[in-house]
Amino acid sequence: xxxxxxxxxxxxxxxxxxxxxxxxxxxxxxxxxxxxxxxxxxxxxxxxxxxxxxxxxxxxxxxxxxxxxxxxxxxxxxxxxxxxxxxxxxxxxxxxxxxxxxxxxxxxxxxxxxxxxxxxxxxxxxxxxxxxxxxxxxxxxxxxxxxxxxxxxxxxxxxxxxxxxxxxxxxxxxxxxxxxxxxxxxxxxxxxxxxxxxxxxxxxxxxxxxxxxxxxxxxxxxxxxxxxxxxxxxxxxxxxxxxxxxxxxxxxxxxxxxxxxxxxxxxxxxxxxxxxxxxxxxx
Numbered sequence: 001x002x003x004x005x006x007x008x009x010x011x012x013x014x015x016x017x018x019x020x021x022x023x024x025x026x027x028x029x030x031x032x033x034x035x036x037x038x039x040x041x042x043x044x045x046x047x048x049x050x051x052x053x054x055x056x057x058x059x060x061x062x063x064x065x066x067x068x069x070x071x072x073x074x075x076x077x078x079x080x081x082x083x084x085x086x087x088x089x090x091x092x093x094x095x096x097x098x099x100x101x102x103x104x105x106x107x108x109x110x111x112x113x114x115x116x117x118x119x120x121x122x123x124x125x126x127x128x129x130x131x132x133x134x135x136x137x138x139x140x141x142x143x144x145x146x147x148x149x150x151x152x153x154x155x156x157x158x159x160x161x162x163x164x165x166x167x168x169x170x171x172x173x174x175x176x177x178x179x180x181x182x183x184x185x186x187x188x189x190x191x192x193x194x195x196x197x198x199x200x201x202x203x204x205x206x207x208x209x210x211x212x213x214x215x216x217x218x219x220x221x222x223x224x225x226x227x228x229x230x231x232x233x234x235x236x237x238x239x240x241x242x243x244x245x246x247x248x249x250x251x252x253x254x255x256x257x258x259x260x261x262x263x264x265x266x267x268x269x270x271x272x273x274x275x276x277x278x279x280x281x282x283x
Contacts, residue, residue: 011052012247017080018052020073021064025050028068038067056081099138099147099154103161109229110164117228117258118174122183124194125174125225126158127165128201128209133194134158136186165206175210175258175265177222181278188282195279199272210265211274220260228254 025035025046032046039046040063048054049064056064058078065074118125123137134155142151164170181198184191202209212222226236234245234254245251266274 013080014055015052017056017077018050020077020080021056021061022050024065024068024070024073028070030068035064035067039063058082099142100150100157103154103157107161110161111168113164113229114170115230116170116172116174117231117255118172118226119223119258119261120174120176120180120225121222122177122180122225123185124180124198125176125227127162127172128174128198128207129158129162130190130194130197131155131159132186132190136190140185165201165204170206172207173258173262174207175212175261177212178214178274178278181211181275182281192279192282195275195282198275202268202272208267209271210262210267211271212261212265213274216264219264220257223257226254226258228258231255 025032030038032050033043036043036046039060045054049056049060058081061077061081062071062074065071065077116127118127124133126134129137135151138151138154138158141147142149165172181195186194198209201207224236226234228234228251232246232251234243234251236243236245236254245254265271
């Protein structure tokens with residue numbers, strides 16, 4: 001299980017927004033019924049918004065602030081509301097137009113980030129994927145989710161995005177489970193090429209690649225894959241949604257988890273031996 005519920009950051013942000021709206025109402029000295037009357041909706045809606053059971057629209061926030069004579073606070077509250085909404089986004093919403101656009105969306109973030117911490121328990125990290133492996137993976141995703149077929153363009157976009165590994169002032173601390181080396185995406189040739197590429201990546205000065213052996217005694221259990229950007233933001237990707245985590249206490253949990261996973265991994269010759277063993281198992 002992950003360190004926290006996937007949507008906990010988004011829910012915490014919504015609850016914080018709801019608390020701010022309640023404070024504005026209380027400062028105005030009006031009841032929820034009076035607020036509802038001024039806004040032209042039911043008292044029940046006021047209660048749902050204050051208890052974070054219903055996310056307000058931008059217009060709801062404007063009306064709320066106007067009813068409480070706090071219109072100057074509306075822009076900040078609307079921005080906070082939009083940020084909360086973006087923290088937990090279902091994949092079907094992000095990928096409705098295909099996969100290429102999604103690959104391109106994070107390019108600015110990747111270019112700005114100096115230090116990446118990456119843990120993968122299921123697939124090779126996108127940064128280190130070969131075109132053949134990426135094609136097999138993205139094809140599987142598109143088929144599973146019934147997406148428009150732009151896989152070839154998405155692979156090209158992913159390869160362009162991955163140039164940050166070799167360009168600029170970036171550092172990558174990457175930890176993968178040994179089982180990633182065994183999960184076959186594509187045929188034996190594709191997997192052999194991918195595993196060989198991992199061996200080459202280990203020679204890059206920007207990359208530290210560790211592998212957690214299946215035989216290690218676990219101090220930290222395997223969890224879903226995640227990426228930490230400059231120790232400030234975590235992108236966590238369960239099956240159904242994309243989760244952005246920025247709350248400091250939650251980011252700290254992922255950093256703690258990464259530290260323990262990092263300690264369990266082997267590096268250098270020991271990691272190479274595991275990768276070579278996986279290549280030999282393909283024959």
